[in-house]
Each structure stands twice: as C-alpha cells, then as structure tokens.
Amino acid sequence: MDYFLTEEQKEMVEIAALIGKEKIVPVMEECDENERFPTEVYAEFAKADLCGVAIPEAYGGLGFGAFEQVLVIEELCRYDAGIGLALAATGLGTLPILLTGSEEQKRKFLPGIASGETITAFGLTESGAGSDAGAMKTTAVKDGDSYILNGSKCFITNGGDAHLYTVIAKTDPSKGSRGASAFIVEKGTAGFSFGKKEKKLGIRSSSTREIIFSDCRIPKENLIAREGMGFIVALKTLDNSRPGVAAQALGIAQGALDDAARYSKERIQFGAPISSIQAVQHLLADMATKTEAARALIYQTAKMIDGGSKNFKKEASMSKLFASDVAMEVTTNAIQVMGGYGYMKDYPTQRRFRDAKITQIYEGTNQIQRNEIANALLKEYC
Numbered sequence: 001m002d003y004f005l006t007e008e009q010k011e012m013v014e015i016a017a018l019i020g021k022e023k024i025v026p027v028m029e030e031c032d033e034n035e036r037f038p039t040e041v042y043a044e045f046a047k048a049d050l051c052g053v054a055i056p057e058a059y060g061g062l063g064f065g066a067f068e069q070v071l072v073i074e075e076l077c078r079y080d081a082g083i084g085l086a087l088a089a090t091g092l093g094t095l096p097i098l099l100t101g102s103e104e105q106k107r108k109f110l111p112g113i114a115s116g117e118t119i120t121a122f123g124l125t126e127s128g129a130g131s132d133a134g135a136m137k138t139t140a141v142k143d144g145d146s147y148i149l150n151g152s153k154c155f156i157t158n159g160g161d162a163h164l165y166t167v168i169a170k171t172d173p174s175k176g177s178r179g180a181s182a183f184i185v186e187k188g189t190a191g192f193s194f195g196k197k198e199k200k201l202g203i204r205s206s207s208t209r210e211i212i213f214s215d216c217r218i219p220k221e222n223l224i225a226r227e228g229m230g231f232i233v234a235l236k237t238l239d240n241s242r243p244g245v246a247a248q249a250l251g252i253a254q255g256a257l258d259d260a261a262r263y264s265k266e267r268i269q270f271g272a273p274i275s276s277i278q279a280v281q282h283l284l285a286d287m288a289t290k291t292e293a294a295r296a297l298i299y300q301t302a303k304m305i306d307g308g309s310k311n312f313k314k315e316a317s318m319s320k321l322f323a324s325d326v327a328m329e330v331t332t333n334a335i336q337v338m339g340g341y342g343y344m345k346d347y348p349t350q351r352r353f354r355d356a357k358i359t360q361i362y363e364g365t366n367q368i369q370r371n372e373i374a375n376a377l378l379k380e381y382c
C-alpha cells in the first residue's frame, strides 16, 4: 500500500534499513543467545540521528513526530525487535519529559537523549502493581529541596543500561491514584540501584531489570509537572507510546512474512516450490492482509497524534491490540509455512515468534487495551 511518504520519511526508513542490514543482522542472533544489550548498535542509531527523530529541533532533535518515530521503529524491528526496543523504550522513557516536563527539564535532558548519549527508561510497574498501577507502593517524600524515594519497580526495559529514569511514585498514598507524582532519576544517584537482569522468552537482547530506591534523594527540580499529576503523566505517556509498541509488532509481523514468502519460493516439495500450493498461498495472503491492515491503523493513529488530535486514546489502544495480535498470528503462521525449518534456530522466524508475545503484554495487556477501547467507545454513545 502506498502511504505517500515524503522524501525525508523515505530516507529515514532507508537509514533504519541500512542499520538493520549492516549493524543489526550481524549481531542479532548472538545478542538473543547471550541476552546482550546491543550497546554498539545503539551507538549506530545515535550516529544516524535516529535517537532524536521525535525530539524538537530546539532541544537538539530532528523535529519530526510520532509518524516518523513509528516508521523507524517498524523498520528496525523488522530485523530484530529486541534491539529495536532499546530505541523504542528510550522513546517511552523520554515522553514524560517531552509531554509534561518543564522548559528547564527539556533543556537539561532532551539534548543528551537526542544525541544518543542518554538512554532512558520508564518505571511504572511494581511486583504488586501491574495492570492495577494504582496499587503501587513506591513513595516519594518531600524533604526540604529534595524528594526521598523508597520502593522498587520491576520489569523495567533498558533497566541498568539506561542513564535516565522517569518514575511514578506516591507522594500522598492517602489520595490513591491522585496521590502519585512523576520524577526524573539519574543513574548514579545515591540510593538508586538495580536488581538482577530478567531471563526472558523473547526480546532477549533487551535488558529488563528491577530498579530499587533506598532513601534515594533527588532534587525537587526533578519532579515532572506537579505533585499529584503522576497518573496523568503516565496515562498521557502510554497513550502516546502505544502506537510505538504497535510498530514493534508490525515490524515483527513484516519480518516473519518476508521470511515465509521467500522460503515458500525456495522450498521444493512434490516437485515444485511450496508457494505453488494454494493452502500455503492462502496462509501468506491472510498474513499479508492482516499486516497491511495493522500498518494502516498504526500510521493513521500516528498521524492523528501529529495532527494535534486531543483524543486518540481509543485508536492508540486499537493499534496496539490489533498489531500485537496480528504479530502473534503472523509469526505462528510463518513457522507453519516453513514447517520444521521455521522451528529451528537456523532461521530468525522462531525469534520473531518469541518476540511477538511481549507486544500483547507490555504497556498494558491486550485485555486492558480492550477495556480502554470499550470505555472510550461507550462514551461516544452517551
């Protein structure tokens, strides 16, 4: 389908594809096998200016928007979603500052992120507070010119490798979700440490760690927005980042479709390529149709964001829900098309299948996305 990309957008996709071919492909299996964070590939993202795609020029970025960010994430994840996630999760960790940070915070932190020197992460989830984020126990207590943080966040993407963490903590636990606030915590701050790196099914080159606060004192200037606005910051962040998760899923699905279609033309059974078998063709046709439908939904949602729409929550959830379900289905069927070879580590398809699963879980499970869609939908009928 032709999305009439501008020359600049096409160039950005080409740059991401070149990094994919030349820098990701040579290390992706090793990073997956050894659960290694791709520091050297991140440096290539930085060199190619991909870290600042959606950061305004005033703060050292390229000044593009959600659409261009989606294009880049999709293309990188077409090669390897775990490696692409290093950049996507930095996007997530940056959004609280970009969307709701003060001018001073933007000037202080965004240029480093745009240049690729600073990797970021977002800390909302806790062991007892996943879908029910309001149940979080981490606290931030005001003490003179500082806040003192205590508690821990689990499953934090880029945890340990990131230099900057945007974190939600309770400043007034008696007020429930209205008592949470958002903070910026820099790696190296006394009282801020990391738990063990999680071992995972997929996105194994992405680091996932617990982050721990023990009397961690941060300057009051690191409060994002105002006290009590933590959940508003988190919800805004997630609404804006869900098309990015959808783009990861889309890249995974497209990569799996590429694997299966190519393989079907090479594999001879019964004296002919399996691509001549209608049952195989129908699988490929469904995979391609659903992948393209996901792309159209995601691109249009990103364009709503860039167009200044105030209300894209439903579409952001729809994008994430649909694209992640498509990624799971397409990767499953890609292995089916490839038979036993698709199941083997000699091909990247099994990795895409393992990577697809997380897109149905993080940044709100798909059950939570359905709740969000239904809530928004039913309001339209009041």
Ligand SMILES: Cc1cc2nc3c(=O)[nH]c(=O)nc-3n(C[C@H](O)[C@H](O)[C@H](O)COP(=O)(O)OP(=O)(O)OC[C@H]3O[C@@H](n4cnc5c(N)ncnc54)[C@H](O)[C@@H]3O)c2cc1C
Pocket (backbone or CB within 6 Å): 089, 121, 122, 123, 124, 125, 129, 130, 131, 132, 154, 155, 156, 157, 158, 200, 208, 358, 361, 362, 363, 364, 365, 366, 367, 368, 371
């Ligand atoms: C690899 C990985 C990376 C992650 N990265 C980050 C990160 O960078 N930052 C961060 O803050 N978090 C991160 N997370 C956390 C992630 O967002 C949560 O795992 C997710 O929101 C689900 O929470 P949970 O795992 O506690 O599941 P639970 O909330 O315990 O859910 C378990 C099941 O119950 C269902 N369920 C729960 N409540 C409802 C409901 N109200 N309606 C319908 N169904 C419901 C869920 O859909 C799910 O099927 C990451 C997780 C993983 C696995």
